[in-house]
Amino acid sequence: MQKILNYIDGQLVPPISAQYLDNYNPATGEVYSFVPDSDERDVAAAVSAAEKAFSDWSVTPAEQRSRILMRISELIDKNLDQLALAESIDQGKPVSLARTVDISRASSNFHFFATGILHFASEAHVMENRAVNYTVRAPMGVVGCISPWNLPLYLFTWKIAPALAAGNCVVAKPSEITPMTAYLLSDICKEAGLPAGVLNIVHGLGPKVGDAISKHPKITAISFTGGTKTGAEIARIAAPMFKKLSLELGGKNPNIIFADCHYDEMLETSVRSSFSNQGEICLCGSRMLVERSIYDRFLNDFVERVKSLKVGDPLSEDTHQGAIVSKQHMEKILHYIDLAKKEGGKIRCGGDVVKLSGRCQNGWFIAPTVIDGLSYDCRTNQEEIFGPVVTLMPFDSEEQAMTIANSTSYGLASIVWTQDLTRAHRVANLLKTGIVWINCWMLRDLRTPFGGVKNSGVGREGGWEALRFFTEAKNVCVKL
Numbered sequence: 011m012q013k014i015l016n017y018i019d020g021q022l023v024p025p026i027s028a029q030y031l032d033n034y035n036p037a038t039g040e041v042y043s044f045v046p047d048s049d050e051r052d053v054a055a056a057v058s059a060a061e062k063a064f065s066d067w068s069v070t071p072a073e074q075r076s077r078i079l080m081r082i083s084e085l086i087d088k089n090l091d092q093l094a095l096a097e098s099i100d101q102g103k104p105v106s107l108a109r110t111v112d113i114s115r116a117s118s119n120f121h122f123f124a125t126g127i128l129h130f131a132s133e134a135h136v137m138e139n140r141a142v143n144y145t146v147r148a149p150m151g152v153v154g155c156i157s158p159w160n161l162p163l164y165l166f167t168w169k170i171a172p173a174l175a176a177g178n179c180v181v182a183k184p185s186e187i188t189p190m191t192a193y194l195l196s197d198i199c200k201e202a203g204l205p206a207g208v209l210n211i212v213h214g215l216g217p218k219v220g221d222a223i224s225k226h227p228k229i230t231a232i233s234f235t236g237g238t239k240t241g242a243e244i245a246r247i248a249a250p251m252f253k254k255l256s257l258e259l260g261g262k263n264p265n266i267i268f269a270d271c272h273y274d275e276m277l278e279t280s281v282r283s284s285f286s287n288q289g290e291i292c293l294c295g296s297r298m299l300v301e302r303s304i305y306d307r308f309l310n311d312f313v314e315r316v317k318s319l320k321v322g323d324p325l326s327e328d329t330h331q332g333a334i335v336s337k338q339h340m341e342k343i344l345h346y347i348d349l350a351k352k353e354g355g356k357i358r359c360g361g362d363v364v365k366l367s368g369r370c371q372n373g374w375f376i377a378p379t380v381i382d383g384l385s386y387d388c389r390t391n392q393e394e395i396f397g398p399v400v401t402l403m404p405f406d407s408e409e410q411a412m413t414i415a416n417s418t419s420y421g422l423a424s425i426v427w428t429q430d431l432t433r434a435h436r437v438a439n440l441l442k443t444g445i446v447w448i449n450c451w452m453l454r455d456l457r458t459p460f461g462g463v464k465n466s467g468v469g470r471e472g473g474w475e476a477l478r479f480f481t482e483a484k485n486v487c488v489k490l
C-alpha cells in the first residue's frame with residue numbers, strides 16, 4: 011500500500027520514527043494509504059532545512075520567486091484531474107467539487123500571491139522638511155502553517171503561497187486525516203524548481219507535529235486554520251514566545267432570510283450554502299433564520315430540495331453529497347442530531363446515516379438533515395457541528411434576527427437575503443462576523459481580508475493582509 015512521505019530539504023523522506031498512521035478512504039471505510047507518524051525530530055529537521063534555505067530565498071528577487079510560484083500554479087492546473095481525484099478519495103467530497111473548487115482555487119492561491127508580491131510596496135512618510143520615514147517589510151524567517159481536513163489543498167496553499175511569496179521558508183503540516191494532496195504538492199514543488207528547504211511538509215498528528223511547530227523557538231510566526239480549541243492550545247504555547255499568530259477557527263454562521271428576498275435565488279443558494287462539501291465548510295450557513303411570514307413556505311420548499319440531493323459515491327459525477335471525512339466525525343455529527351432531538355427539535359428530513367450499496371457499502375454517509383423547533387440558545391444552535399445539519403428558526407423582527415444571529419460565541423460569516431438596500435447595509439453593520447454576504451455566498455475577491463471575530467479567530471488572511479502577516483515591518487527615519 012502507498013506510503014506518503016515527508017518533504018524535507020527538497021527530498022521525499024520517511025518519518026524518523028519509521029512509524030505510519032492509517033489513512034482512510036471515507037467513502038469505503040477502508041485504509042488505502044499510510045501517513046508518516048512524524049514527531050518533533052522531523053520538525054527539527056524541517057526547521058534546520060528551512061533556516062539553511064532562508065539566506066538565499068529571502069534575497070531571491072521577487073520576480074524570480076513569483077515565476078516559481080506561477081509555475082506551481084500551472085502544474086496544479088496541469089494535474090487538476092489527478093489532484094481532484096486524490097482529494098475526493100482522501101476527504102470524501104464529490105470529485106466535481108474537488109475539481110471546481112478545491113483544486114482550482116489552490117492553483118489560484120499560488121497565481122494570486124505570485125502576482126501580488128510583484129506589487130507589494132514599501133510605504134514612505136515624509137515629515138515635511140524634517141525627516142523621511144520609510145518602512146521595510148522583510149520576511150519573518152521560518153514560519154509554520156497548520157491546516158485542517160475540510161478543504162485540504164485549498165487551505166494549505168492559502169497559507170503557504172503568501173508565506174513563500176513574501177520570502178519566508180515554511181514548515182507546513184496538513185491534516186493527518188487528509189494528507190494526500192499536500193504529498194502530491196511536494197512533487198509539484200520539486201518539478202517547479204522550488205529550491206530545497208524553502209517549503210518543508212511534515213505529516214503526522216496534531217499533538218505531535220503541530221505541537222512541535224508551536225513550540226519550536228526558531229519558528230517565528232504560525233498561520234493556523236482549524237478548531238477553536240486547537241487554536242487556543244496553539245496560542246497558549248506560542249503567545250509567551252511572542253510568535254506572530256493568525257488563527258482561523260470555527261463558526262456557527264447565520265443565514266438570515268427576509269421575506270422581501272429574491273426567493274428562488276435565495277432557495278437555490280441556501281441549499282448550497284448549507285450542504286456543500288457535506289456541510290464541512292467553515293463558511294456554510296448552519297443556522298437559518300427565516301422571517302415568520304414566509305417560514306412555512308420556505309420550510310416546505312427547502313426540505314423538498316434537500317430531499318432531492320443525491321448522497322452517493324464521491325467519484326460519481328452526479329453526486330451532490332459525498333462521505334463524512336472520518337468515522338469519528340460522523341459519530342460526532344450523529345451525537346448532535348441526537349442532542350437536537352433531546353432538546354425538542356423536529357427532524358424535517360435526514361437525521362440518520364445513509365447505507366449505500368456496492369463499493370461504498372461501508373462508507374460514512376449522513377443524509378442532509380434539517381431540524382426546526384429549537385430555541386436559539388440551546389446547545390444545538392450554539393455549538394459547531396460541522397456537518398450536513400442545519401436548523402431553521404423563525405423571527406418576527408430585524409432586531410430579533412440580529413439578537414439570534416449574534417448570540418453564539420462564534421463570529422466567522424453571515425449570509426443575508428433581502429432586496430431592501432438600506433436594510434442590507436444596516437444589518438451588515440450590526441452583524442458581529444468577519445464576513446457578511448448579501449444575496450450571495452462564497453463569492454470572494456482574494457484581495458479582501460478574510461477571517462472571523464470572537465471565537466472564530468484573530469488575524470486576517472488574504473491579499474495584502476497575508477503578505478503583511480508574513481513580513482516584519484521596520485521603520486527607518488532619516489533626518490533631512
Ligand code: NAD
Nearest residue numbers: 157158159184185216220221236237240258259260261292
Ligand atoms: P483541528 O483543530 O482538529 O485540526 C486542524 C489542524 O491542527 C490539523 O492539521 C491538526 O493535526 C492540527 N492540530 C491538532 N491538534 C493540534 C495541536 N495540539 N497543536 C497543533 N496542531 C494541532 O481541526 P479540524 O477538525 O481539522 O478542522 C475543522 C475545524 O476547522 C472546524 O472547527 C472548522 O470550522 C475549522 N475551519 C475554519 C476555517 C476558517 O477559515 N476559519 C476554515 C476551515 C476550517
